[in-house]
Amino acid sequence: MVYQWEPETQYNFGDVVVYEGHQYKIVQPHRSQSDWAPPVTPALWERVHEEYHGGEQHQYQQPVQQPQQSGYNPGYSYGAPPGQGGYQYQNNVGDEKHPDQTVDIHHEERGKNWYDLTDERKKQLEIGGGLLAGAAVIGAGYFAYHEHEKNEEKKKAYTWGLQNWLKEAKDRTDAFYQHGPRAPTTWVLVQGRNIPQGAIPGGEENGQPIYISRAYHDGGLQVGKASPNLKEGGVIGYGHKEINVPTYEVLLGDPRAVRWVNFRGRLDLQELGARPVEAGREANGTPLYIAQGHHNNSIHPGKISEKLNSAFVPYGGTEKEIKASDPSNQLIMITNKLLLSQDYRVLCFN
Incomplete structure (x- = not known):
């Protein structure tokens, strides 16, 4: 059943509505507003092409283009292509x-x-x-x-x-x-809480993996985390706030091609001794790298740069600065034997 579009209504993936005699399918789940009618919000709705035969209206949609066979056969899995395996990717x-x-x-x-x-x-x-x-x-x-x-x-x-x-x-x-893949790591666009297979784990909470995300915000490309357990699927840290992002990128890659390198204090690339995976940038162009730190008995991915005194991870509505002096971190560090005498770890290429 296709219903008329109405304001103040929650629309989700798979929904199709009629507005002014034309059908539109959802692009981005949202709660409608009076000034977000389908024709004026192409970021939210895509018009469904229609054919007419003898006065009867027939709806059709462009077929989904299936991935081409490239001959690339890695020893690790990147999971199902768009539209398969339960992973939703809106290619428009x-x-x-x-x-x-x-x-x-x-x-x-x-x-x-x-x-x-x-x-x-x-x-x-x-x-x-x-x-x-x-x-x-x-x-x-x-x-x-x-x-x-x-x-x-x-x-x-x-x-x-x-x-x-x-x-x-x-x-x-x-x-x-x-x-x-053309490189050891690749950023792919994701919507909602469906994390594609092959995502590189950046942390863990309550026994569940947390993945690495990034999204555009306020002139820069900011780093954060993604998980099916998060409200919108992804979050980034910026301006000492944790910001929910339903559309973001997730880092996929060969786990054998990267490793976590311990570090403490302000990041120095010469002292790091490895090439970090560049994840984003500040609005002024400063490169941002992927960090990992302990907070509240869990491990979270976040950001680090040469201009920050320490790593920051989004958590609980804010950004948490990761320091080894935090008593709660000391306990889990001793338990996991991961960050003894270090503040955080940086994701680097092998």
């Missing part, structure tokens, strides 16, 4: 195009900062609808976004960066599932 995420978008955005241009674009190009993107799809994403509440804290130019810069990350993440994920 990042491709959103507003109905009024008339301006094309080239691949090279997506790598530029909003503030590096000319005023003429910014106007073209605004008038031509190049920012509208990203604005819909923000309006849908993908990330904690406080409009009152930003001026109009910052909002545009945020929108530009967010939609470009979504596009790059989607392209990277499609290439991975179609051709197999």
